[in-house]
Amino acid sequence: MELPVGSRKEVMSYLEPFMVNEMADYLKPVEEMWQPADFLPDASKETFFDEVRDLQGNAKELSYDLMAVLVGDTITEEALPTYESWLTMVNDVSRSEQGGWMKWVRAWTAEENRHGDLLNKYLYLTGRINMRAMEASTQYLIQDGFDIGTGYDPYRNFIYTSFQELATNVSHRRVAMLAKNSGDKQLSKMCGVIAADEARHAKAYKAFISKAFEVDANEVMLAFEDMMRKKIVMPAHFLREMGTNIGQTFGHFTDAAQRLGVYTALDYVDILKDLLADWKIDSVQDLDGAGEKAREYLLALPNRLARIAERIKVPQMEYKFSWIIG
Numbered sequence: 001m002e003l004p005v006g007s008r009k010e011v012m013s014y015l016e017p018f019m020v021n022e023m024a025d026y027l028k029p030v031e032e033m034w035q036p037a038d039f040l041p042d043a044s045k046e047t048f049f050d051e052v053r054d055l056q057g058n059a060k061e062l063s064y065d066l067m068a069v070l071v072g073d074t075i076t077e078e079a080l081p082t083y084e085s086w087l088t089m090v091n092d093v094s095r096s097e098q099g100g101w102m103k104w105v106r107a108w109t110a111e112e113n114r115h116g117d118l119l120n121k122y123l124y125l126t127g128r129i130n131m132r133a134m135e136a137s138t139q140y141l142i143q144d145g146f147d148i149g150t151g152y153d154p155y156r157n158f159i160y161t162s163f164q165e166l167a168t169n170v171s172h173r174r175v176a177m178l179a180k181n182s183g184d185k186q187l188s189k190m191c192g193v194i195a196a197d198e199a200r201h202a203k204a205y206k207a208f209i210s211k212a213f214e215v216d217a218n219e220v221m222l223a224f225e226d227m228m229r230k231k232i233v234m235p236a237h238f239l240r241e242m243g244t245n246i247g248q249t250f251g252h253f254t255d256a257a258q259r260l261g262v263y264t265a266l267d268y269v270d271i272l273k274d275l276l277a278d279w280k281i282d283s284v285q286d287l288d289g290a291g292e293k294a295r296e297y298l299l300a301l302p303n304r305l306a307r308i309a310e311r312i313k314v315p316q317m318e319y320k321f322s323w324i325i326g
């Protein structure tokens, strides 16, 4: 096989047909897809108020931290305009509307859009949320954007999205479990189907990077090293509430997530291990000196991070979020 090594542009045009042809493996047709309405009380039915009463009864049992995590997750999902516009700015891809890249971005966005929609409607119905405060945080986050250190590099972007989709899969899955333990089967189902979407998306981005490794190993390895040296920041790292500074609420949100075990420093390590194994980092060929050094750094990283993670102390004190009533 003639390898299109040379530039990012050549690699990306080599990957483009793969995106179009194999997209169906990672994204589902609308006709087969769940929609938020499948999981929410139907306001056109007489049973609506009874269903809302049930929903509120179950939601009452959810812990304060869990409510905080749900709101933070919802705001993160609802900042989708930031992620979509960032993906369309990636360099070295064809911006033809019918090309593989643009088709992928639109279809991915269309799937993701359901996540915030479902969670937002659910939270509204619980009666436990100060919706105005939450909506203000969402507006702030979209306005503030993010700074994730990928630049416009397609490799760094796909490494970031591979990591991030795995992280959201873990956190939605854990919230589903906690909701179930608290007796809220409906919320558990909602978070479960969202988590399943995230898992498919993770597979897609991981596959893009695997393909890129086949043809441009050294450059992908260096990009991976660079992203891990900078650390993968969460997309909502600028999260704030009305009356606070940019990013000031984010730490409180992640503290709640750590207290619950929804997403912890050890999950970060596990995701890194997953990526190292998936991309077969230990056996990648065709590396130069810098590439070998990058590999060495990456392979040693999980143990280093695990030792640091063990020492992390999560504050026990609960912060009072403006989003939650009571």
Ligand SMILES: [Fe+2]
Pocket: 077, 112, 115, 168, 198
């Ligand atoms: Fe999502």
Ligand SMILES: [Fe+2]
Pocket: 112, 164, 165, 168, 198, 201
């Ligand atoms: Fe996602």
